[in-house]
């Protein structure tokens with residue numbers, strides 16, 4: 001369940017600023033958002049090509065050429081590009097098309113119904129990552145329609161396999177990097193806070209979570225597992241792990 005919020009980053013330098021009536025864009029944005037949620041791309045198996053087919057048809061109907069790249073036919077990635085004047089390096093808008101699997105019995109609604117209920121769109125992928133996918137799609141459509149002159153190419157990448165990167169981003173980087181080579185990339189991360197129907201904060205994450213390896217050395221009296229000792233080294237080790245588990249970083 002996720003309120004639809006679309007934040008369009010003004011990271012692209014415009015030679016002119018187009019006027020966009022955002023109220024008028026709501027219906028179209030919602031239509032694409034719901035259509036994408038209704039495409040079951042649960043991973044596994046993914047079947048992201050279904051979403052790619054939809055995006056391809058929408059983009060090409062606007063005169064935006066697309067290319068697809070797939071290491072497996074059912075798990076395609078899609079790239080589209082709006083050309084700039086080349087004075088700056090491209091910007092990459094990226095979003096993954098697969099979603100986490102569902103346990104249907106636990107859902108009060110069809111997870112792929114994109115049901116509108118209580119002012120929300122309900123469905124798998126509404127906040128990860130079909131909201132971002134739709135926002136990126138709308139940026140491409142609106143930039144194209146407005147005819148705005150771009151200083152840099154704007155590249156749209158719909159990637160397969162968020163976690164199965166060998167089919168998605170790793171495949172694109174290793175096999176087709178020239179298609180997505182950019183100065184900046186905007187991807188998911190950060191959160192938007194909504195209170196009483198109003199956006200009160202937009203957070204921007206500049207990095208992903210990364211492993212932080214720690215070497216822990218503990219001492220204790222040695223013994224055998226069949227006769228557990230309270231002063232065995234494993235006791236303080238477990239205490240340390242428990243404290244780490246209970247630690248909460250400041251909100």
Ligand SMILES: [Zn+2]
Pocket residue numbers: 096128129162188
């Ligand atoms: Zn995600």
